[in-house]
Amino acid sequence: MSNPSLMPVEQALENMLNTVSTITDKETVELSEALGRILNRPVNSTLDVPGYDNSAMDGYAVRSSEAKKGSRLKVVGVAAAGHPYNDAIPENGCVRIMTGAPIPDSVDAVIIQENTEANQDKSEITVLQNVAESDNIRRRGSDIALGEEVIATGTRLSPVDIGLLASLGIEEVAVYRRPKIAVFSTGDELVAPGGKLKSGQIFDSNRYLLLAMLEKMGVEVVNLGRLNDDLEAISQALQDATQSCDAVITSGGVSVGDADFTKTALEQLGSVSFWKVAMKPGKPFAFGKLKDTWFFGLPGNPVAAAVTMDQLTQPVLKHLAGEKHISTESYQATAAEYLKKRPGRADFQRGWFEQDNNGQLKVSSAGSQSSAVLSTLKRANCFIRLEQDRGPVNAGEEVAILPFSSLLR
Numbered sequence: 017m018s019n020p021s022l023m024p025v026e027q028a029l030e031n032m033l034n035t036v037s038t039i040t041d042k043e044t045v046e047l048s049e050a051l052g053r054i055l056n057r058p059v060n061s062t063l064d065v066p067g068y069d070n071s072a073m074d075g076y077a078v079r080s081s082e083a084k085k086g087s088r089l090k091v092v093g094v095a096a097a098g099h100p101y102n103d104a105i106p107e108n109g110c111v112r113i114m115t116g117a118p119i120p121d122s123v124d125a126v127i128i129q130e131n132t133e134a135n136q137d138k139s140e141i142t143v144l145q146n147v148a149e150s151d152n153i154r155r156r157g158s159d160i161a162l163g164e165e166v167i168a169t170g171t172r173l174s175p176v177d178i179g180l181l182a183s184l185g186i187e188e189v190a191v192y193r194r195p196k197i198a199v200f201s202t203g204d205e206l207v208a209p210g211g212k213l214k215s216g217q218i219f220d221s222n223r224y225l226l227l228a229m230l231e232k233m234g235v236e237v238v239n240l241g242r243l244n245d246d247l248e249a250i251s252q253a254l255q256d257a258t259q260s261c262d263a264v265i266t267s268g269g270v271s272v273g274d275a276d277f278t279k280t281a282l283e284q285l286g287s288v289s290f291w292k293v294a295m296k297p298g299k300p301f302a303f304g305k306l307k308d309t310w311f312f313g314l315p316g317n318p319v320a321a322a323v324t325m326d327q328l329t330q331p332v333l334k335h336l337a338g339e340k341h342i343s344t345e346s347y348q349a350t351a352a353e354y355l356k357k358r359p360g361r362a363d364f365q366r367g368w369f370e371q372d373n374n375g376q377l378k379v380s381s382a383g384s385q386s387s388a389v390l391s392t393l394k395r396a397n398c399f400i401r402l403e404q405d406r407g408p409v410n411a412g413e414e415v416a417i418l419p420f421s422s423l424l425r
């Protein structure tokens with residue numbers, strides 16, 4: 017059933033991830049510039065968080081042994097966030113305390129305001145309920161302890177990470193240099209958007225799609241434009257890209273047609289590790305190297321270019337960029353309809369999934385699965401991932417769905 021000249025998707029990914037090594041250069045960036053950057057070494061806390069025992073509630077700081085139901089305590093002072101109470105507290109005394117305020121010495125609990133009754137001038141309270149030691153106290157270091165690792169190497173910094181770093185007072189972080197990735201498209205028929213189409217011409221959509229996906233990845237992009245189906249021009253562009261780029265991504269010209277020169281150019285100048293993957297769309301994907309620059313030859317059909325960028329190239333570029341913990345979200349969903357599928361290649365069908373009234377995930381086809389039809393990629397919110405050797409899917413069968421990654425949204 018399988019075509020031996022096509023490499024299974026998992027093997028293609030493994031091959032690339034084992035071949036490509038992570039960038040070694042690092043740099044220091046300020047916190048305000050760090051969003052989406054990848055941490056080059058772990059961040060350990062230089063503080064205890066919280067930095068001191070403090071109150072979780074508005075109420076009264078008390079000695080739990082004295083604050084028994086019915087007992088009366090004298091209010092000897094006030095502690096608020098930013099305004100600690102530093103004096104001694106006499107026997108059967110307590111301190112009015114606000115949320116976030118440091119816990120004064122010699123008390124061990126906070127009784128919430130609702131469990132007390134204050135006299136007219138609020139100089140005394142009556143305890144309405146017992147309180148136990150440590151009640152309503154947020155202990156020093158209970159969130160993060162001094163020295164604890166808070167963010168691991170290889171983490172792509174999220175807004176939450178940025179907030180966490182700020183809470184620790186960290187203003188600079190060590191990150192990997194961003195990879196520099198060149199993109200060009202090939203095809204005599206291609207016209208840049210804004211131009212005028214002559215007979216037999218189409219607009220170059222792939223380059224814009226790929227550049228946008230790369231921008232979302234946070235890499236440095238180099239737009240090398242559109243090239244004619246010309247071996248010399250393509251060879252020159254590939255050589256130019258090796259001067260300064262970590263990787264070059266092309267679209268088109270990797271199939272078997274008379275004008276498919278990209279792969280030929282790479283074979284002459286560098287080396288092709290593999291060509292043709294058992295996936296649909298995306299079969300004529302090529303991977304190789306040109307001097308120190310990695311090469312990803314994506315197919316020309318727009319959906320095949322998008323799928324191979326998302327499913328094959330993205331994980332490898334993340335690895336190149338230093339990102340660890342690269343995972344793909346995948347769920348089981350019930351096929352709402354019959355899905356065509358032939359054994360031989362793993363399908364990444366464009367689907368639309370949603371939850372039905374019972375909370376069950378249902379998925380249906382987004383329409384045409386032709387790799388030339390970009391509009392159904394727009395109408396989809398997931399890929400329906402069907403294994404290489406399986407046949408069609410009947411309505412009601414369970415299938416794997418991959419909700420679109422941030423690159424496609």
Ligand SMILES: Nc1nc2c(c(=O)[nH]1)N[C@H]1C(S)=C(S)[C@@H](COP(=O)(O)OP(=O)(O)OC[C@H]3O[C@@H](n4cnc5c(N)ncnc54)[C@H](O)[C@@H]3O)O[C@H]1N2
Binds near residue numbers: 203206221222267314
């Ligand atoms: N005899 C065979 N023919 C084809 C095979 C095959 O195995 N045997 N594979 C098919 C598959 S699968 C795909 S996908 C395409 C990929 O071909 P290429 O990568 O060589 O791409 P082109 O031939 O240059 O173009 C294919 C198609 O895509 C359009 N295109 C190209 N670049 C762009 C762009 N930047 N923006 C928008 N559209 C683009 C191009 O006009 C063609 O229509 O080959 C099949 N053929």
Ligand code: MOO
Binds near residue numbers: 298299315317387388
């Ligand atoms: O990559 Mo092609 O899509 O399978 O037409």
